[in-house]
Amino acid sequence: MPDHSERQLLLLGLLRHQEMHGYQINEFIDEQMAFCVDLKRSTAYYLLERLRHEGYVTEETERTGNRPERRVYRITPAGETHFQALLRANLATYTPPTYANDIGLIFHQHLPPAEVRTLLETRRQNILAHQQKLKSLATVLPTDHLAIIRHHLIHVTAELDWIEEQLA
Amino acid sequence: MPDHSERQLLLLGLLRHQEMHGYQINEFIDEQMAFCVDLKRSTAYYLLERLRHEGYVTEETERTGNRPERRVYRITPAGETHFQALLRANLATYTPPTYANDIGLIFHQHLPPAEVRTLLETRRQNILAHQQKLKSLATVLPTDHLAIIRHHLIHVTAELDWIEEQLA
DNA sequence: ACAGAAATAGTCAGACTTGAGTATAGCGAA
DNA sequence: TTCGCTATACTCAAGTCTGACTATTTCTGT
Numbered sequence A, B: 001m002p003d004h005s006e007r008q009l010l011l012l013g014l015l016r017h018q019e020m021h022g023y024q025i026n027e028f029i030d031e032q033m034a035f036c037v038d039l040k041r042s043t044a045y046y047l048l049e050r051l052r053h054e055g056y057v058t059e060e061t062e063r064t065g066n067r068p069e070r071r072v073y074r075i076t077p078a079g080e081t082h083f084q085a086l087l088r089a090n091l092a093t094y095t096p097p098t099y100a101n102d103i104g105l106i107f108h109q110h111l112p113p114a115e116v117r118t119l120l121e122t123r124r125q126n127i128l129a130h131q132q133k134l135k136s137l138a139t140v141l142p143t144d145h146l147a148i149i150r151h152h153l154i155h156v157t158a159e160l161d162w163i164e165e166q167l168a
Numbered sequence C: 001a002c003a004g005a006a007a008t009a010g011t012c013a014g015a016c017t018t019g020a021g022t023a024t025a026g027c028g029a030a
Numbered sequence D: 001t002t003c004g005c006t007a008t009a010c011t012c013a014a015g016t017c018t019g020a021c022t023a024t025t026t027c028t029g030t
Helices: A004-016 A023-033 A042-054 A077-092 A102-106 A113-140 A144-168 B005-016 B024-034 B042-054 B076-091 B102-106 B113-140 B143-167
Strands: A057-062 A070-075 B055-061 B070-075
Touching: A004 A023, A004 A042, A004 A057, A004 A070, A004 A077, A004 B102, A023 A042, A023 A070, A023 B076, A042 A057, A042 A070, A057 A113, A070 A077, A077 B055, A077 B113, A102 B005, A102 B076, A102 B102, A102 B143, A113 A144, A113 B076, A144 B102, A144 B143, B005 B024, B005 B055, B005 B070, B005 B076, B024 B042, B042 B055, B042 B070, B070 B143
Parallel strands: none
Antiparallel strands: A057 A070, B055 B070
16 A cells, blocks of 8 residues: 555645535646645546545535536545644654666766766756756745755755766 | 656666576565666566566567576667667756655654654664675676766765754 | 465556547737 | 658557565464
8 A cells, every 4th residue: 555645645734625526626736736745647547536535525526607517525524534644744754765877876987987977967957957846836826835945955955966976 | 758768778788798587586576676766577577577568678588497487688770770879868857865764754743852863863874784784795896887876876975964063 | 284474476456647539718920 | 742850639458566465384372
């Protein structure tokens, strides 16, 4: 059983604020949260179905005008409780991320040092580009997200420090 | 088609060094790489089968004594080429990780500030524990891994900085 | 000498994930 | 008015991942 908890937390947190239909949830995630969670649209539908199955949300079909039916999700009292538990667990826990780019470094001796340097130089440019994107997000997204953007920026800086150390 | 590339890179890199059977590969990963890659044993078998299907490794069954048969994997010339390509791509790329614990922060206002503080204090202890574990790894693992351990330590430090900023 | 633990070597059902596809509605331009 | 493009709302087949399990061999303590 993999650990959906943070995505469940996200979905329940959104529904806690207000009832929403699937498309709306996905739109919100894509526009405001994509930079810090990885959750595709089809996966969100799947998870919502699971939350319903577990009694944490209810599903109600409605239609507006002649548009196709939509399923409106609403959090249940059990869902509220679950949300609180997930939130407490999430805040108290530290889950170290995995850095996909570590693997390359392990095998760097299989390439000529000069080429490794060039490749890492390119990586450095990509990191700088990502840093810029984060900075511009800060001006676009609501202020609730500032702490998280700052979190990402701190790590990007750490990444730049490390790669410069490797280049030296 | 998800992006196995870093795990393929890992498997090919190990086989490039010497032929190995599945169990041996898994043992090595569990003992030396678990701290920087997330790859379960059954997944490794699955990926090896895929690499074979794609012609990057060959599989040969052998038996030693009365033990059950084992499948020995050996990298092919095509696998060598693929390895080089994956390695170059990996070194030149930056793949920002996702931080599972960000989600909690988004919803922190749903709990009393004092409790949030206590929970984050606990998280901080967990980060410190993780930092210690990394430091002790540095004394146990071969020196090739030092750069990567350093990489993780830099990020753990960044994480501690950030959380202390939040607590203040 | 022999029972129980640990190591060896995988297999597989079932859960998770997602790109590609389906189907209808509104809207702007020619 | 009608052709095509975008927005709305999902669905699903196919691919991926892993916890739990099987089965045999070798050690270890008594």
